Amino acid sequence: MTPDLTEPIRLVHELHDELGLDMVNLTMGNPYATTHVTRPFDFGKYEPDEHPFVGLSRMIHGIGAVKKAVPEMTVWASAPTYLRAYADLFSAGAVEQGLLAFADPDFANEIVKNGRIDPKRVRLTCGKCGDLIRAHKPTGCVIRDSKTFMPFYKEFLEIKKTQPANFRG
Incomplete structure (x- = not known):
């Protein structure tokens, strides 16, 4: 098409x-x-x-x-x-x-x-950075820089648990 x-x-x-x-x-x-x-x-x-x-x-x-x-x-x-x-x-x-x-x-x-x-440092296209953006959290690669961004992603996941199933951030 x-x-x-x-x-x-x-x-x-x-x-x-x-x-x-x-x-x-x-x-x-x-x-x-x-x-x-x-x-x-x-x-x-x-x-x-x-x-x-x-x-x-x-x-x-x-x-x-x-x-x-x-x-x-x-x-x-x-x-x-x-x-x-x-x-x-x-x-x-x-x-x-x-x-x-x-x-x-x-x-x-x-x-x-x-x-x-460096192919070991490229974007993974997993979407976690997009979740951080929509959740208004500091944004970066959750996988490549987990020390910095995983705490924010975990906050997002906790908030998401209390929201409707279609909640995106």
């Missing part, structure tokens, strides 16, 4: 041409309803109904089409963090501000110094 990009392309044109924006972050889907659509993962709170590469491909092709239609706009995307240690090879312009930095805050220096990102 090919998404109809008529509306998003028109909107990005308007944002640039009429409102003067020069940068936009695009996604596909709603991260609160279908997390795997916006941020493909292979380890998380539920089994996605598609392989992560399907979502990644949809994001790359769809957002690439918007960028091609509005080349003067700087376009960022959410899904490339799934590429983990290879993200710098694909999305050089936007990796620095993404969730990759939660797991490995020094990744940019690793690229400069070693020519690559």
Whole structure:
């Protein structure tokens, strides 16, 4: 199924041409309803109904089409963090501000110094950092920096026990 990009392309044109924006972050889907659509993962709170590469491909092709239609706009995307240690090879312009930095805050220096990102320090795409964000807790990688962030995650889990089943933070 090919998404109809008529509306998003028109909107990005308007944002640039009429409102003067020069940068936009695009996604596909709603991260609160279908997390795997916006941020493909292979380890998380539920089994996605598609392989992560399907979502990644949809994001790359769809957002690439918007960028091609509005080349003067700087376009960022959410899904490339799934590429983990290879993200710098694909999305050089936007990796620095993404969730990759939660797991490995020094990744940019690793690229400069070693020519690559350390695969043992990349984002796991487990979603725990997203839980911290939604719970308004200090945010970072719960797994890679458990000493710092696991206490906040445990607080979130305790709060979650007292909430309805669909509570997300």
